[in-house]
Amino acid sequence: MSVLFVSGIDTDIGKTYATGLLAKALMEQGVSVITQKLVQTGISINPDNGEMNIADDIITHRQLMDIPLQPCDLDFTTCAHRYKKPASPHLATKLSGETLDPDMITNATKRLQAQYDAILLEGAGGLLVPITENLLTLDYIAEQGYPIVLVTSGRLGSINHTLLSLEAIKSRGLIVHSIIYNHIHDDAEQTDTEIANSTIEFLRKYLDNHYPEAHWLQIPYLKDNLVGNIEALPENFV
Numbered sequence: 001m002s003v004l005f006v007s008g009i010d011t012d013i014g015k016t017y018a019t020g021l022l023a024k025a026l027m028e029q030g031v032s033v034i035t036q037k038l039v040q041t042g043i044s045i046n047p048d049n050g051e052m053n054i055a056d057d058i059i060t061h062r063q064l065m066d067i068p069l070q071p072c073d074l075d076f077t078t079c080a081h082r083y084k085k086p087a088s089p090h091l092a093t094k095l096s097g098e099t100l101d102p103d104m105i106t107n108a109t110k111r112l113q114a115q116y117d118a119i120l121l122e123g124a125g126g127l128l129v130p131i132t133e134n135l136l137t138l139d140y141i142a143e144q145g146y147p148i149v150l151v152t153s154g155r156l157g158s159i160n161h162t163l164l165s166l167e168a169i170k171s172r173g174l175i176v177h178s179i180i181y182n183h184i185h186d187d188a189e190q191t192d193t194e195i196a197n198s199t200i201e202f203l204r205k206y207l208d209n210h211y212p213e214a215h216w217l218q219i220p221y222l223k224d225n226l227v228g229n230i231e232a233l234p235e236n237f238v
């Protein structure tokens, strides 16, 4: 019945890819696992009926897991809070005229826990993104006490953003469960491999020294077909 919160050092860092690949690897280990999205902004609209689609990140998780959309997706249990504006949830919610109810998210997680052994809950953006005017993502997670999986990369600036995220997690007394290094930029011409490799080395050493219990994982650069694997996942990861 574990819940892991998958966050990242920023938006567009690869949380969705990491969540989907982690879920797939857990499934392959025989773990009954599902993913959930805290809140989806920038939702796509169904052109046939003008209604909001199932959360895009949930659809991508299922593609990466290589399973169809599940009943809990179709009834929106895995992501009820969906907003049109591709912005911070507090703004997207306000513009929609709706109110985001954090208890609804908690209740949905509990319903999923009754069905699955492990839930991977993906955030929106980074750890301190406001989900309402008065509630930061990390404060919601601190209320629930979920361990955190943090996604990072080798782009210039990642070291600082990663260490700041770790400090924020520590300040709430939460557990850093894992760091997932995403090889997101490996295909890009502008990638400086010297910087990327040094970032990996620095972060690994930093984890060893300060968070020896945390797992270090990596995900590969994926081509358009969304097929790939997280590197060897330890047994009893969740």
Ligand SMILES: Nc1ncnc2c1ncn2[C@@H]1O[C@H](COP(=O)(O)OP(=O)(O)OP(=O)(O)O)[C@@H](O)[C@H]1O
Pocket (backbone or CB within 6 Å): 008, 010, 011, 012, 013, 014, 015, 016, 017, 018, 057, 123, 124, 125, 126, 182, 183, 184, 219, 220, 221, 222, 223
């Ligand atoms: N490993 C990867 N290989 C190839 N492309 C990647 C990889 N990781 C991320 N990307 C690219 O970066 C984009 C952003 O990644 P992703 O959607 O996973 O970010 P996110 O952190 O989940 O963002 P959000 O805060 O919106 O949820 C993807 O649409 C994809 O184009």
Ligand SMILES: C[C@H](N)[C@H](N)CCCCCC(=O)O
Pocket (backbone or CB within 6 Å): 011, 012, 040, 041, 042, 085, 086, 087, 088, 089, 124, 125, 126, 129
């Ligand atoms: C729309 C985007 N892709 C994410 N879903 C939301 C990112 C919110 C970031 C807010 C911020 O840090 O300023």
Ligand SMILES: [Mg+2]
Pocket (backbone or CB within 6 Å): 015, 016, 017, 057, 122
């Ligand atoms: Mg995402």
